[in-house]
Amino acid sequence: MIKQQCCARLQSNLGPCTRRAVVERDGCFYCKQHDPEEIEKKYQIRLLKWREDHEIKIELSRRWAAETKACNGVPTETLESISVKELLDGK
Numbered sequence: 001m002i003k004q005q006c007c008a009r010l011q012s013n014l015g016p017c018t019r020r021a022v023v024e025r026d027g028c029f030y031c032k033q034h035d036p037e038e039i040e041k042k043y044q045i046r047l048l049k050w051r052e053d054h055e056i057k058i059e060l061s062r063r064w065a066a067e068t069k070a071c072n073g074v075p076t077e078t079l080e081s082i083s084v085k086e087l088l089d090g091k
């Protein structure tokens with residue numbers, strides 16, 4: 001078991017991290033929080049989530065634009081009373 005102090009430095013000149021290192025990466029020792037591989041994994045997860053959210057927003061935007069275009073000129077009261085799916089299904 002590695003008994004070294006984490007070699008990461010804290011932001012805002014707070015000095016070195018005082019936690020005990022649990023992993024060695026390229027000759028430096030890191031605590032669980034500052035392990036570069038863990039940081040990279042968390043970054044990739046956040047990036048993936050951001051991309052998913054972004055794609056959902058783009059799809060919603062496309063949907064809104066298509067609905068607006070399709071309903072152009074139709075009074076709101078008429079839209080409130082119909083279901084396009086039922087019109088398409090012939091009901």
Ligand SMILES: [Zn+2]
Pocket residue numbers: 006007008017018019030031032033034
């Ligand atoms: Zn640390």
